[in-house]
Amino acid sequence: xxxxxxxxxxxxxxxxxxxxxxxxxxxxxxxxxxxxxxxxxxxxxxxxxxxxxxxxxxxxxxxxxxxxxxxxxxxxxxxxxxxxxxxxxxxxxxxxxxxxxxxxxxxxxxxxxxxxxxxxxxxxxxxxxxxxxxxxxxxxxxxxxxxxxxxxxxxxxxxxxxxxxxxxxxxxxxxxxxxxxxxxxx
Numbered sequence: 001x002x003x004x005x006x007x008x009x010x011x012x013x014x015x016x017x018x019x020x021x022x023x024x025x026x027x028x029x030x031x032x033x034x035x036x037x038x039x040x041x042x043x044x045x046x047x048x049x050x051x052x053x054x055x056x057x058x059x060x061x062x063x064x065x066x067x068x069x070x071x072x073x074x075x076x077x078x079x080x081x082x083x084x085x086x087x088x089x090x091x092x093x094x095x096x097x098x099x100x101x102x103x104x105x106x107x108x109x110x111x112x113x114x115x116x117x118x119x120x121x122x123x124x125x126x127x128x129x130x131x132x133x134x135x136x137x138x139x140x141x142x143x144x145x146x147x148x149x150x151x152x153x154x155x156x157x158x159x160x161x162x163x164x165x166x167x168x169x170x171x172x173x174x175x176x177x178x179x180x181x182x183x184x185x186x
Contacts, residue, residue, distance in 0.1 A: 087112040088169075089145075093162040093177045096124060098155055098186040105133055105150035107164025107175065111143070116169030118142045124150050127159040127179065140167070155186035 089111040096103040105124030117140045124133040133153035148164070159181030165174040180186065 087114040087116075088171070089115050089118050089166055089173070091120075091164045091166045091173050091175045093122075093164040093175045095178045095180050096155075096160050096162050098160070098180065101154060101156040101186055102152050103155050103160060103180075103186065104152050105135075105162045105164075106147060107162060107166075108147050109142070109145055109166055111145045115143075116140075118166050118168040120148050120167070121163075121165040122148045122150055123163045124153050124155070125161055125163050126155070127161075127181070132158065132160065140169070158186045160186055 089109050091107055091109055093105075093107040096105060103124060105122050107120070107122045109118065109120065111118075119138050119140050119142060121134065121136045123131045123135075125131055132155055133150035135148060135150045137148070159179050161179045162177040163174065164176075165172060167173075
């Protein structure tokens with residue numbers, strides 16, 4: 001490096017240090033001077049003046065808080081709607097037990113609180129799929145949990161099972177029992 005370049009570099013770095021020292025002094029003394037000026041103004045005007053930087057931050061915080069509150073409200077409303085739509089009913093049935101070559105088909109519906117109304121179809125069916133007895137209720141007017149039955153049917157010599165279907169607010173669900181008849185049919 002040449003001597004002229006070296007001396008120029010040293011001069012620039014000493015000027016930069018002086019500027020930095022001046023800024024540090026100004027930074028430490030500025031708030032004190034500014035605070036006394038603001039205090040004097042408050043005593044004469046009687047009101048507080050917000051700095052520009054704080055005003056900008058405040059104007060950014062309000063929309064963010066509003067957006068946050070809106071999102072929380074949407075989440076709460078969506079959760080309450082889902083809780084109601086998740087309430088449903090579940091069908092179950094059992095192996096029919098014939099007495100004197102006669103039996104009934106049956107099923108049980110277990111419903112959650114707030115479940116929609118439902119309709120049902122319960123059948124006593126032989127192995128070939130023919131309904132020996134059936135109770136079909138198509139109106140969506142059933143509510144709560146409970147058992148549903150077919151009329152008593154003769155099942156002599158048949159292998160039988162129960163089939164139970166429910167329609168809960170437009171969604172179908174079913175259950176089929178195991179078969180009765182092994183080793184001796186109805």
